[in-house]
Amino acid sequence: MQQKEESSPKISRQSLREAFKIFEFLKPYRWQFIAGLVLLFLSSTVFMIFPYSVGLMLDVAQGKETAFDLDLSKIGLGLLVVLVFQGIVSYTRVLLFAQISERGTADIRNALYQRIISLPIVFFEKSRVGDIVSRLTNDVEKLYNTFYFVLAEFFRQVILLIGGVIFLAWQTPKLAGVMLLTFPIIVIGAMIFGRYIRKLSKQRQAILAETNTILDETLQSIHAVKAFTNEIFETKRYGQSNASVIDVSLKFASGRALFAVFIITVLFGALFFVIWTGMRMVQTGEVTAGQLISFVTFTAVIGAAIAGLGNFYSELIGAVGATERIREILATPSETEERPKATAPAGRLNGNIEFKDVQFSYPTRSDVPVLKNVNISIESGKKVAIVGQSGAGKSTIMQLLLQFHHLDGGSISIDGKDIYDYELHSYRNNFAIVPQEVILFGGTIRENILYGKPDATEAEIIEAAKQANTWDFISTFPEGLETVVGERGIKLSGGQRQRIAIARAILRNPSILLLDEATSSLDAESEKVVQEALHNLMKNRTSIIIAHRLATIREVDCIYVLEGGHIVEKGTHEELSALFDGAYSSLAKLQFEIA
Numbered sequence: 361m362q363q364k365e366e367s368s369p370k371i372s373r374q375s376l377r378e379a380f381k382i383f384e385f386l387k388p389y390r391w392q393f394i395a396g397l398v399l400l401f402l403s404s405t406v407f408m409i410f411p412y413s414v415g416l417m418l419d420v421a422q423g424k425e426t427a428f429d430l431d432l433s434k435i436g437l438g439l440l441v442v443l444v445f446q447g448i449v450s451y452t453r454v455l456l457f458a459q460i461s462e463r464g465t466a467d468i469r470n471a472l473y474q475r476i477i478s479l480p481i482v483f484f485e486k487s488r489v490g491d492i493v494s495r496l497t498n499d500v501e502k503l504y505n506t507f508y509f510v511l512a513e514f515f516r517q518v519i520l521l522i523g524g525v526i527f528l529a530w531q532t533p534k535l536a537g538v539m540l541l542t543f544p545i546i547v548i549g550a551m552i553f554g555r556y557i558r559k560l561s562k563q564r565q566a567i568l569a570e571t572n573t574i575l576d577e578t579l580q581s582i583h584a585v586k587a588f589t590n591e592i593f594e595t596k597r598y599g600q601s602n603a604s605v606i607d608v609s610l611k612f613a614s615g616r617a618l619f620a621v622f623i624i625t626v627l628f629g630a631l632f633f634v635i636w637t638g639m640r641m642v643q644t645g646e647v648t649a650g651q652l653i654s655f656v657t658f659t660a661v662i663g664a665a666i667a668g669l670g671n672f673y674s675e676l677i678g679a680v681g682a683t684e685r686i687r688e689i690l691a692t693p694s695e696t697e698e699r700p701k702a703t704a705p706a707g708r709l710n711g712n713i714e715f716k717d718v719q720f721s722y723p724t725r726s727d728v729p730v731l732k733n734v735n736i737s738i739e740s741g742k743k744v745a746i747v748g749q750s751g752a753g754k755s756t757i758m759q760l761l762l763q764f765h766h767l768d769g770g771s772i773s774i775d776g777k778d779i780y781d782y783e784l785h786s787y788r789n790n791f792a793i794v795p796q797e798v799i800l801f802g803g804t805i806r807e808n809i810l811y812g813k814p815d816a817t818e819a820e821i822i823e824a825a826k827q828a829n830t831w832d833f834i835s836t837f838p839e840g841l842e843t844v845v846g847e848r849g850i851k852l853s854g855g856q857r858q859r860i861a862i863a864r865a866i867l868r869n870p871s872i873l874l875l876d877e878a879t880s881s882l883d884a885e886s887e888k889v890v891q892e893a894l895h896n897l898m899k900n901r902t903s904i905i906i907a908h909r910l911a912t913i914r915e916v917d918c919i920y921v922l923e924g925g926h927i928v929e930k931g932t933h934e935e936l937s938a939l940f941d942g943a944y945s946s947l948a949k950l951q952f953e954i955a
């Protein structure tokens with residue numbers, strides 16, 4: 361979806377059909393919408409009383425007989441009534457369309473958010489999130505404008521156009537005939553002429569660009585030009601190119617001059633011709649002076665309507681493009697829709713994890729295999745560490761466990777069942793992850809801890825906070841749990857954020873715990889407190905620990921060493937340390953040297 365930048369100016373029948381589907385969002389407000397259209401129709405037709413009454417008043421002023429014995433004060437009073445009516449109708453109409461567009465676009469925004477947040481991770485990796493947000497904001501804004509006034513204005517101009525033509529055909533049919541025979545031909549002529557001129561203008565641009573290329577190229581490779589003594593050759597080439605610019609430019613100029621003449625003589629000529637015909641008809645008494653004035657005023661209204669239609673038409677095309685992009689996102693399958701067969705409720709898993717010949721590469725870089733053949737076997741309740749160089753694929757293993765991506769080969773099973781067979785939501789409920797960089801949400805400490813279990817009781821929150829070693833510092837804050845952590849948690853130190861994340865995980869009480877370098881970015885002192893908190897958290901659950909500092913994983917049941925997409929060693933700390941020249945002992949040696 362990110363390839364399509366701006367909507368193309370052409371509309372196909374298919375895209376129109378697509379665009380109409382956006383009206384589904386207006387369905388709940390269809391009665392308001394219809395009422396708005398009726399009011400719009402009323403106010404637009406009533407508006408036509410004004411150009412009509414200009415002529416009528418002139419006739420009355422000249423003492424002509426009219427229907428209902430009208431005099432100027434009666435007409436003035438009538439116009440006043442119409443004005444007030446017009447005001448009330450327009451007010452109600454604008455309010456109605458405002459309500460519809462506000463509510464309709466809010467619905468679209470909600471639907472989009474709900475969809476986007478449920479899309480697979482790969483969607484976010486393929487497109488920059490900022491781009492998605494800004495483009496969608498733009499598109500929704502376009503639809504808002506469409507619902508709010510573009511559609512209404514478009515309809516109004518259509519009504520004025522049709523109504524105006526009908527009125528003229530009824531009041532002054534002969535004059536209307538003369539006008540309708542003259543003007544469309546001129547408009548079409550002007551359009552063709554315009555296109556010809558635009559073509560010439562483009563040609564001129566192209567040749568000018570070519571000329572500048574010669575200038576650019578030769579100046580940049582001035583050494584080559586001089587070394588080959590091609591100064592004269594290049595000067596000639598530049599001169600020729602310049603000469604052809606003049607040729608096209610002059611053609612372009614004469615086209616524009618002709619167009620100006622065309623507008624002045626033909627367009628105004630036609631206008632005067634129509635007025636002249638009208639005057640003759642006034643002279644012969646075929647039409648009254650008032651009717652001629654009405655005619656001219658109406659013609660102006662119709663002309664303005666045609667001009668307006670062009671503008672609103674291009675806005676509508678923009679809205680069609682926006683609709684397509686929005687619908688495209690709404691139609692993208694969500695994580696759960698992608699796997700309709702995964703329905704087995706996971707319940708509370710025991711946490712017997714089995715990686716079998718797992719192969720994986722990220723969809724955005726599918727030519728780079730990250731895991732080539734990974735076998736890991738973890739018994740329920742055991743603690744397992746994964747170590748390896750940065751970039752070895754350790755975090756990837758956790759992402760795969762969380763089902764952020766699909767495997768290229770092999771399988772991962774938990775409690776004897778392929779993980780992709782579990783219903784996703786109940787499956788992920790079994791996990792909690794404490795990452796290296798904890799980013800908190802902008803609210804209070806309480807809200808951030810509750811993120812692990814939104815319905816936890818006060819006692820549970822405090823217990824979790826204590827176990828995570830957060831209670832000491834929380835209770836020193838004057839506002840306690842209600843302390844606002846600031847955007848992304850910047851008001852807290854790294855270690856404090858880490859411990860809040862641990863409290864969150866404790867509250868969640870997962871059956872499988874993932875620690876991705878949870879203490880790597882902490883100083884020695886905070887690491888000790890966090891380690892203690894982690895110790896509480898890991899009790900009695902299957903835990904996978906990625907650790908940068910090997911000292912922190914001495915106690916685990918098994919250590920896997922990941923290298924080049926394979927597990928190259930596995931065993932306890934003692935077993936692996938005993939392997940002289942093994943991958944683990946060289947990692948350990950490296951750390952010892954750095955430290």
Ligand SMILES: Nc1ncnc2c1ncn2[C@@H]1O[C@H](COP(=O)(O)OP(=O)(O)O)[C@@H](O)[C@H]1O
Binds near residue numbers: 722748
């Ligand atoms: N979202 C991603 N898209 C593409 N490549 C990725 C992505 N995440 C990680 N990688 C690449 O996959 C490899 C393993 O990354 P990772 O699992 O984060 O390593 P580790 O956690 O062991 O440092 C690296 O080469 C990294 O560049």
Ligand SMILES: [Mg+2]
Binds near residue numbers: 754755
């Ligand atoms: Mg990592």
